[in-house]
Amino acid sequence: MQNSSFIQRQELTESNARSYPRKFPVALNKAHGSWVEDVEGNRYLDFLCGAGTLALGHNDQEINNAMIELITSGSPLHTLDLTTPTKDEFVQTLQSLLPGELKNNAKIQFCSPSGTDAVDAAIKLCKTATGRGTVIAFSGGYHGMGHGALSLTGNLGAKAPVQNLMGGVQFLPYPYSYRCPFGLGGEAGVKAACTYFERVLKDPESGITKPAAVILEAIQGEGGVIPAPVEFLQTVRRVTKELGIPLICDEIQCGIGRSGKFFAFEYADIVPDVILCSKAIGGSQPLAVVVYNKELDKWQPGAHAGTFRGNQLAMKAGTVLIKRVSQESFLEDVRRKGDYLRSRMEQLKNEVSIIGDIRGKGLMMGVEIVNPNGQKDALGSLPADGQLCAALQHECFENKLIMEKGGRGGSVMRCLCALTVTDEEIETMISIFSDAVRKIDAQVSSGQIGKIA
DSSP states (O other): OOHHHHHHHHHHHSOTTOOHHHHSOOOEEEEEBTEEEETTSOEEEESSHHHHTOTTOBTOHHHHHHHHHHHHTTOOSBOTTOOOHHHHHHHHHHHTTOOGGGTTTEEEEEOSSSHHHHHHHHHHHHHHHHOOOOEEEETTOOOOSSHHHHHTOOOHHHHTTSOSOOSOEEEEOOOOGGGOTTSOOHHHHHHHHHHHHHHHHHOTTSSOOOOSEEEEOSEESTTTSEEOOHHHHHHHHHHHHHHTOOEEEEOTTTTTTTTSSSSGGGGGTOOOSEEEEOGGGGTTSOOOEEEEEGGGOOOOTTSSOOTTTTBHHHHHHHHHHHHHHTSHHHHHHHHHHHHHHHHHHHHHHTTOSSEEEEEEETTEEEEEEBOTTSOOOTTSOOOBOHHHHHHHHHHHHHTTEEOEEESGGGOEEEEOOOTTOOHHHHHHHHHHHHHHHHHHHHHHHHTSSSOOO
């Protein structure tokens, strides 16, 4: 079997909206842990892992055994929102890990099994509960590709072709030290973001009406792996609580252990009103849930539904995943591996000219690729370079490493590996990635690519 034959048929039969096959033209045949194998027998180290969905890697034995046990038990696999022992265990397990006042005051809404539907559900919930109609989101945020969720997403390329998205969305600046929206950077930039957020919401002449909700990611994913500073998250929580505005934390990508905490917002010791979970929460299977304070539970029966909100396999697998990932020893190991990986990337940054910034938490890391021949901005930051990043991604793929990119103009290489990745696999990744960076860097230096006339 040849990859090319599968790819050609895929091109003929699948939508033009397909994306990953354009970057990674392979037909996958086998997968285990952090490795995938194509139909030709080539093995790739997978640092994408279903865009972070596969927190325990491919075909984790404990998860597979749990799903096999469920399938062979005669239990129902599809139950709409009817309860089952499997669902009850999942709910009890998740609720036991909720922080602060949410632990004993939470309700859970199961959605259609995608993060974008969880976002839409949360917005509907908050609008219903508050009687208000607008939402505040943040530049660089990503909340999904559904019609409502897309309106809350910062990326203009995805939004431009789709007219008449949900109205009433106001975007505010999100702290991004390397490319500070206020042109300040560092602590001054963080304080400016905090001050601006508070004054906009409290100023009777700001022109921005009191919203039904504020939505944010504690670590922006698709926006370029940008962690929100603790001070900013604490300010947003304090102000929204003072004004009676529900705070939605989108933990769809940064949550469930990826940051080294079970929820990424825990770094700031805050408790949101609404938590969105998908991707990893289903233990490799499709699942999405909205966890929220019961004071918001004002909507009526059937107000949000979805045929596949009763995915029992996902709940069974998700329970296994939650119990393992929530262990402090597991999370400590994620932090350890993430710290080591970032330290090695920092070393690499000092040796080459095309890396502008390294950032992230746990095993959610971003490497921003820049044009070293470009003009620096007022902060001394070089321009982002999506073309160089694409060349780097391709070079990694040619050497059997799969990584996704994102950020402004697709200029950030992103680590979304399995949380169970071994130290040896991290060393393999570092070796392949470093060689690829040095090769692209040398080509830039010699003028082969990225040369500015």
